[in-house]
Amino acid sequence: MKTHMTAKNIVLGVCGGIAAYKSVELLRLLKKQGASVRVIMTQNARAFVGPLTFEALSGQAVCTGLFEKGEDASIRHIDWAQASDAVVIAPATANIIGKLAGGIADDALSTFILAVISPVIICPSMNIHMYESKAVQRNLEILRADGYSILNPESGELACGTTGPGRLPEPEVIMDRLLYCLAPKDLIGKQVIVTAGPTQEPIDPVRFISNPSSGKMGYAIARAAAQRGGTVTLITGPTNLPDPTGVTMMRVRTAREMAKAVFDQIDESHIIIKTAAVSDFRPHKEASQKIKKEEDEMTLLLKKNPDILKEVGRRKKNDHILVGFAAETEDLGKNAGKKLAEKNLEIIVGNLVDHPQYGFGSDFNKVTFFYKDGTKEPLAPMEKDAVAHILLDRIVERYLEASNTL
Ligand code: PMT
16 A cells, blocks of 8 residues: 655654654554654653664664764764654653754754654643743744644643643644645645535435445545645544544535535535445435334335435536446446436546445455546555545646646
8 A cells, every 4th residue: 555654754852841752653653554663762762662662673783872882873863864854753841842942952852853854743731830931932833834743732631630731642643644744745725524424314314325435435435535734624424533633524414514614615626525325215215213023024215315426426516526436336337437427427436335345434445446537447455445536636737737727
């Protein structure tokens, strides 16, 4: 699986804070995405996590001091700084923030950072009063003005017993910021609408018709489009997923609510990607009270829902790029091709949804892109995040670059 993290040189700076354990998980995620990771630890960080843990997971020597013995330690920080594609400091303590704001270079990490020319993400994590202190806020302002990317801490219960901002964001959130720094910014200025998840069509106040869509595919596309600089609105049916970073969320329940939300936004949008698994039918009538099980059998009369994608295809203007998904259990090519033509799409992403490892609910998908010109492109099975970026690559290459609208 190739992502924008694959083969990238990432340097992970770890400072002395209770959240240092989370940087171990961050390192694992980075390695999983194919990055080469080097770790620099401050002296205090070693009180929380041992260098051996980072060494074993990264497969590379960990730098813990400017003048440690062995290798070419004294110039290592310059080599690493020049080779890095991005740097993340997590957790970043008040101490390192103060040093970087003041240009102080008195240990391996602070010296290294002064020599870095790639993007640097600083993830402050500390006690709420320390974080809100005038000195730390002033130093963060200086770092922002100097071009560092600051990932604000989350609010919550802190290790010191207080509650408020100061908690290191989860490793997945830090990864999102890193991917944002590394992804090409080829969707800047583009309004992107993505739909995701299932719809629920109520039968009565406690029952509904739905399907197993988890929203993962659509959320991955929204996240990837935001990482590439797009202005993204995610219109989603009910899911249990966290909001993707940097995306405007619109939550709906039924197909008709989703239709209204999409139609309201067509005119302002450039790219519409309809990943949602919309219920084709809804109960003819929603019972106002819970239906009692008095009979052995019951007939539910259904009514067709609006075909949102077809209507968008009918209304779209020449410069709109419209992408649909086709969830099939047989004849993928024939069925997807029919939907591509009927719904007036640029691309339809076909997936067979009768496989336990792909499609509904899984983190992976196995898809084929069918293009308007009759060509098709089958992809190997891969994570939905990777499918999302390849789909956006194709949209950019085939439609945005071709029409010079970038
Ligand atoms: O959410 P996940 O668990 O990650 O699973 C991902 C997925 C399997 C849901 C996704 O990859 C997928 O296939 N989405 C499309 C599901 C679907 O409804 O397919 P369809 O073949 O029934 O519909 C074709 C297209 O028309 C889709 O783009 C759909 O959004 C759209 N449609 C369908 C019916 C309707 N009334 N209105 C629509 O807009």
